[in-house]
Amino acid sequence: xxxxxxxxxxxxxxxxxxxxxASSKAGLPILSNVLLRAEKNQLVLTATNMELATVQYIxxxxxxxxxxxxxAKLLAEFISxxxxxxxxxxxxGDKVVVSAGKYKSTINGILADDFPELPKIDEEKSVGFxxxxxxxxxxxxxxxxxxxxxxxxxxxxxxxxxxxxxxLFIAATDGYRLADKKFVEDVQSEIKAIVxxxxxxxxxxxxxxxxxxxxxxxxxxxxxxxxxxxxVTSKLIDASFPDYRVxxxxxxxxxxxxxxxxxxxxxxxxxxxxxxxxxxxxxxxxADAGTFGVSAVASELGENSxxxxxxxxxxxxxxxxxxxxxxxxxxxxxxxxxxxxxxxxDPVVIRNAQTDDYTHIIMPLKx
Numbered sequence: 001x002x003x004x005x006x007x008x009x010x011x012x013x014x015x016x017x018x019x020x021x022a023s024s025k026a027g028l029p030i031l032s033n034v035l036l037r038a039e040k041n042q043l044v045l046t047a048t049n050m051e052l053a054t055v056q057y058i059x060x061x062x063x064x065x066x067x068x069x070x071x072a073k074l075l076a077e078f079i080s081x082x083x084x085x086x087x088x089x090x091x092x093g094d095k096v097v098v099s100a101g102k103y104k105s106t107i108n109g110i111l112a113d114d115f116p117e118l119p120k121i122d123e124e125k126s127v128g129f130x131x132x133x134x135x136x137x138x139x140x141x142x143x144x145x146x147x148x149x150x151x152x153x154x155x156x157x158x159x160x161x162x163x164x165x166x167x168l169f170i171a172a173t174d175g176y177r178l179a180d181k182k183f184v185e186d187v188q189s190e191i192k193a194i195v196x197x198x199x200x201x202x203x204x205x206x207x208x209x210x211x212x213x214x215x216x217x218x219x220x221x222x223x224x225x226x227x228x229x230x231x232v233t234s235k236l237i238d239a240s241f242p243d244y245r246v247x248x249x250x251x252x253x254x255x256x257x258x259x260x261x262x263x264x265x266x267x268x269x270x271x272x273x274x275x276x277x278x279x280x281x282x283x284x285x286x287a288d289a290g291t292f293g294v295s296a297v298a299s300e301l302g303e304n305s306x307x308x309x310x311x312x313x314x315x316x317x318x319x320x321x322x323x324x325x326x327x328x329x330x331x332x333x334x335x336x337x338x339x340x341x342x343x344x345x346d347p348v349v350i351r352n353a354q355t356d357d358y359t360h361i362i363m364p365l366k367x
Contacts, residue, residue: 001038001066001091007084014076017047021072024049033069034114053118057229067112070096096202126219127189136214137180142331147197148174155239158194177324182357194237197320252340254316260337264305264329270296271322273304279322287312316341319365328360
């Protein structure tokens with residue numbers, strides 16, 4: 001293999017794939033390597049941790065085709081340190097000579113024969129759709145915050161792609177909160193797939209301003225994202241996601257329209273006093289006063305309360321985790337939000353005031 005490629009393109013691609021190689025826990029040395037494949041007029045870089053695979057295609061001048069694997073982290077750091085000029089890669093057996101101007105290194109690799117074969121999606125047996133990059137990013141950021149980190153409950157560590165009434169929704173929950181977003185308006189085929197949140201976070205990191213759309217393919221065990229010259233394929237989580245729609249209150253006793261920026265400010269201030277009580281804050285609506293307030297009490301620090309004027313039909317009071325409330329408010333996009341309270345033990349329902357494509361519920365704390 002003999003290749004010439006621009007340093008900045010190679011460095012960017014290596015930095016992306018090396019994250020996947022570094023995340024491998026399978027214990028196989030070759031999974032810490034990146035597979036370099038020179039073919040036609042491009043250099044293909046591949047890394048996998050057996051759960052997730054990233055492939056990057058970059059244009060290059062191919063003198064001789066071939067394949068080799070080299071330590072991903074070492075190669076990425078070395079290429080990033082080189083000047084912005086043409087980099088030459090020449091492989092002989094399992095050794096790769098990397099040079100650029102006055103810089104030259106020989107890196108010991110592993111023959112590509114031992115690199116695991118990547119899973120591929122049969123597009124004829126999968127469901128596919130394309131989505132605008134900005135819509136894709138916004139929707140995932142609104143939902144992924146509610147995914148769990150508890151690996152003993154694998155279904156909750158992912159984002160649930162599911163069809164409902166001919167639309168595709170994405171949802172996530174950690175048992176204490178739930179985020180649900182309408183993702184694609186018109187989907188003819190049924191989809192029920194739990195995508196690891198870690199996969200989606202990696203996809204979000206790989207998105208750039210030059211990309212216009214994301215192509216998604218899903219089958220029974222895999223999901224593939226194609227973004228320009230980047231392709232990410234991941235295994236789905238083999239588990240059952242809870243029937244989350246039954247958790248969303250259908251009849252909300254009190255629905256308040258609140259200024260989001262003001263509620264964020266009030267919550268942030270109350271959270272300062274709630275640190276010693278696990279972030280516990282009290283939200284209270286008073287009909288006679290026409291106010292909605294947020295308060296917190298810390299036995300050592302003191303107490304805090306803030307109110308805003310709002311139309312209130314009835315009194316209501318509920319205790320929430322301040323971090324969960326701030327996460328929900330940060331995820332909403334409208335300047336006004338609907339804050340729904342049904343009872344002290346029922347979840348709070350937060351929605352955008354102008355749009356109805358996003359729902360976030362938070363379970364109350366025991367007061």
